Amino acid sequence: MESLQEWLYFFFYVVEKNEIMNKVNFKILPDELLLKNGKIIDPFIDKVYTGDIFIDKGRIGDPSKQTKKTKIIDCSGKIITHGFCDIHSHFREPGREDKETLETGSLAAMAGGFTRVCVMPNTHPPIDTPELIDFLSKKSKSYPVHVHPIGAVTKNQDGKNLTEMGLMKKQGAVAFSDDGLPIQDGKVMRMALEYIKPLDLPIINHAEDVCLRSDGLMHEGLVSTNLGLPGNPDFAESVMIHRDLELASFTGSKIHIPHVSAEKSVAQISKFKTQFKNVSSEVTPHHLYFNDEALSSFDTNFKVAPPIRTENDRLSLIEGLKSGVIDCIATDHAPHTLEEKETTFDLASCGMIGLESCFGAVYKVLVYQNKFKLLSLIKFLTINPRNVMGFDSNLFSYEKTAEIVILDERKKWKFTEDSIKSNSLNSPFIGEELIGRIEFTISKNQIYSRTKLDI
Amino acid sequence: MSLKNRHLFGLKDYPKKDIESILDLAFKFREVLDRPIKKVPSLNGLTVVNLFFENSTRTRISFELAQKRLSCDTVNFSASSSSLKKGESFKDTAQNIEAMKIDAVVIRHPSPGAPKTLSKFIKSIIINAGDGTHEHPTQAILDMMSLKEKFGFLKGLKIGIIGDILHSRVALSNIYGLKTMGAEITLCGPPNLIPEFLKDLGVNINYDVDEVIDWADALNVLRIQRERMGIGLVPSVREYRNFFGINQKRIEKHKKDIVIMHPGPINRGVEIDSAVADGQNAIILDQVLNGVASRMAILFLLCGGKK
Numbered sequence: 001m002e003s004l005q006e007w008l009y010f011f012f013y014v015v016e017k018n019e020i021m022n023k024v025n026f027k028i029l030p031d032e033l034l035l036k037n038g039k040i041i042d043p044f045i046d047k048v049y050t051g052d053i054f055i056d057k058g059r060i061g062d063p064s065k066q067t068k069k070t071k072i073i074d075c076s077g078k079i080i081t082h083g084f085c086d087i088h089s090h091f092r093e094p095g096r097e098d099k100e101t102l103e104t105g106s107l108a109a110m111a112g113g114f115t116r117v118c119v120m121p122n123t124h125p126p127i128d129t130p131e132l133i134d135f136l137s138k139k140s141k142s143y144p145v146h147v148h149p150i151g152a153v154t155k156n157q158d159g160k161n162l163t164e165m166g167l168m169k170k171q172g173a174v175a176f177s178d179d180g181l182p183i184q185d186g187k188v189m190r191m192a193l194e195y196i197k198p199l200d201l202p203i204i205n206h207a208e209d210v211c212l213r214s215d216g217l218m219h220e221g222l223v224s225t226n227l228g229l230p231g232n233p234d235f236a237e238s239v240m241i242h243r244d245l246e247l248a249s250f251t252g253s254k255i256h257i258p259h260v261s262a263e264k265s266v267a268q269i270s271k272f273k274t275q276f277k278n279v280s281s282e283v284t285p286h287h288l289y290f291n292d293e294a295l296s297s298f299d300t301n302f303k304v305a306p307p308i309r310t311e312n313d314r315l316s317l318i319e320g321l322k323s324g325v326i327d328c329i330a331t332d333h334a335p336h337t338l339e340e341k342e343t344t345f346d347l348a349s350c351g352m353i354g355l356e357s358c359f360g361a362v363y364k365v366l367v368y369q370n371k372f373k374l375l376s377l378i379k380f381l382t383i384n385p386r387n388v389m390g391f392d393s394n395l396f397s398y399e400k401t402a403e404i405v406i407l408d409e410r411k412k413w414k415f416t417e418d419s420i421k422s423n424s425l426n427s428p429f430i431g432e433e434l435i436g437r438i439e440f441t442i443s444k445n446q447i448y449s450r451t452k453l454d455i
Numbered sequence: 456m457s458l459k460n461r462h463l464f465g466l467k468d469y470p471k472k473d474i475e476s477i478l479d480l481a482f483k484f485r486e487v488l489d490r491p492i493k494k495v496p497s498l499n500g501l502t503v504v505n506l507f508f509e510n511s512t513r514t515r516i517s518f519e520l521a522q523k524r525l526s527c528d529t530v531n532f533s534a535s536s537s538s539l540k541k542g543e544s545f546k547d548t549a550q551n552i553e554a555m556k557i558d559a560v561v562i563r564h565p566s567p568g569a570p571k572t573l574s575k576f577i578k579s580i581i582i583n584a585g586d587g588t589h590e591h592p593t594q595a596i597l598d599m600m601s602l603k604e605k606f607g608f609l610k611g612l613k614i615g616i617i618g619d620i621l622h623s624r625v626a627l628s629n630i631y632g633l634k635t636m637g638a639e640i641t642l643c644g645p646p647n648l649i650p651e652f653l654k655d656l657g658v659n660i661n662y663d664v665d666e667v668i669d670w671a672d673a674l675n676v677l678r679i680q681r682e683r684m685g686i687g688l689v690p691s692v693r694e695y696r697n698f699f700g701i702n703q704k705r706i707e708k709h710k711k712d713i714v715i716m717h718p719g720p721i722n723r724g725v726e727i728d729s730a731v732a733d734g735q736n737a738i739i740l741d742q743v744l745n746g747v748a749s750r751m752a753i754l755f756l757l758c759g760g761k762k
């Protein structure tokens with residue numbers, strides 16, 4: 001009986017494995033692969049040059065060592081750069097696998113050019129023990145992207161009792177957050193920041209003062225007044241950020257501010273950043289792309305926390321990236337079922353998927369509309385988020401495991417439902433024309449290709 | 456004579472010409488209501504559902520009467536939103552009702568935007584009968600009709616809207632409609648219940664009710680929910696009455712014939728005293744009758760009735 005069971009497990013493992021590989025866009029990397037004649041952007045050495053990248057058994061190799069068996073991808077006219085790193089995603093496993101699993105999330109990440117993803121712990125149950133961290137690390141081993149668990153700050157995300165952060169770090173936790181739920185109690189936040197000092201990992205607090213947010217459903221302003229929707233004011237965020245920065249500068253711990261959405265928040269971070277180096281922050285593609293006018297349609301796909309704010313806030317977020325107050329772009333990829341979004345605005349869940357539309361959206365806003373250099377945009381998606389999490393950034397030196405994205409910089413394309421690899425479809429980007437498209441992503445000895453690949 | 460929009464979601468950006476058409480026809484239907492036989496065959500054969508996710512006897516009866524006077528078939532559906540939270544989704548309810556072959560839906564719902572969301576799920580014509588703290592367009596139409604009946608014009612009229620503006624769909628629809636028709640508006644009430652952003656819509660805000668009475672041709676006095684008293688929004692009934700209550704003394708002090716409106720139901724002795732509500736300057740009961748006429752006009756114009 002036991003051997004039959006084992007055999008069955010093996011059988012299903014093979015079926016499952018084949019299923020991933022059957023998805024036409026994903027393949028195992030050939031032994032030797034040459035990415036030929038691309039425009040290489042290496043954000044680590046701050047250089048842009050034309051050349052080849054050789055991948056030898058999944059690792060960066062010396063292009064002169066290629067042989068007759070070497071497969072070639074012609075990259076002329078394309079950009080070759082570091083695989084993107086998303087430090088804020090929700091993959092919903094365990095508990096809500098109908099929305100996203102570690103596997104489908106990984107496929108969506110690959111399609112979006114991401115080779116490394118940090119997943120938030122607000123699953124069911126929340127990731128609040130070393131055992132659960134271990135579960136996530138082991139479960140995601142065979143999937144094509146590197147998945148890093150973020151552990152909960154408090155047990156069951158109750159906002160009161162600290163988790164075993166030391167043991168969770170040992171099992172692979174890279175940061176701690178109760179994301180989705182703000183740590184409302186200032187004393188708890190102080191204790192968490194103090195406790196984490198020797199671990200040298202960041203705390204990420206979803207910055208919204210719960211009392212000030214109240215029952216707010218969108219940004220409080222003229223648009224919310226016109227729509228009759230209860231408002232969530234910008235100061236609900238900036239007040240919380242101010243508190244967290246005061247506490248972190250007192251304790252000297254690392255703090256990372258997620259999904260900054262308001263001009264007032266950028267001002268707070270800017271003020272503290274001049275005297276205090278342990279603070280970093282991120283902004284999402286949707287806060288850079290949309291403003292609150294978009295909610296006039298009552299489209300629940302625009303319902304996110306923190307809310308999409310005014311045009312003025314949007315512009316200040318772009319300015320924040322330009323000035324270095326905001327360090328990186330993170331997607332806050334938050335899958336939800338159709339049922340949870342196809343309802344009235346008050347009952348709909350918060351969040352949107354973001355991995356697959358990310359590059360096209362931020363390229364359009366930053367490079368195309370706001371004249372950022374492509375190199376600086378690439379940094380917001382590669383070296384900067386890796387630095388926040390303390391990951392290796394020197395990806396193009398020999399012997400490094402290949403984490404590469406190949407993209408078509410100027411390509412205008414429409415983001416459509418049928419291309420989505422995520423298990424969920426909740427995205428207001430569907431139907432939008434985006435600029436800059438991912439062609440290939442290489443990670444963990446696997447390759448994603450947008451079109452059918454013959455190598 | 457047809458309207459630009461297929462549905463009536465609200466009066467924001469609603470064409471002036473269409474408001475005028477509705478008002479003109481409403482006055483004609485008002486004449487019908489004054490006849491001994493108060494019925495016309497205009498919408499014979501049409502089926503309208505009154506889909507009420509929130510209790511509102513007055514608005515429902517007003518719509519029902521309007522439908523009956525126009526000779527159309529009426530079905531009433533009441534569901535509390537709490538039962539929806541537990542079981543059947545909004546989408547299912549909507550699609551189930553439409554599957555029974557109906558032509559138009561009058562919807563009252565506690566969530567802002569629900570009528571627009573409904574239009575994504577069903578094909579019928581939709582009339583908003585109040586969606587949470589968003590809009591109540593038919594109320595604003597009947598208010599404008601009542602003002603026009605009293606003054607003969609709307610352009611340049613000075614209207615004070617008194618009370619909890621923040622939570623009032625009546626106030627918002629009145630602001631849009633009256634601004635479009637060229638009236639001037641001053642909002643008055645406790646400052647925490649008046650969003651500052653409304654200034655961007657070109658209305659005045661004044662926290663001194665006596666100054667507003669002095670200035671205005673008419674007051675639209677909003678109902679203050681007793682539930683909101685004493686829970687942080689309004690400290691107490693006596694505090695509210697003291698600073699914003701419309702009483703005989705206040706009106707007399709200004710020695711003027713100011714017209715008094717109220718969307719009902721009235722909290723006598725809170726936002727308005729009986730002497731004022733029942734006084735000769737009050738047009739509160741005319742509003743009720745005009746409500747039926749206005750809703751007849753709206754149903755007729757949206758559902759393409761024949762004369």
Ligand SMILES: [Zn+2]
Nearest residue numbers: 179180206258
């Ligand atoms: Zn968050």
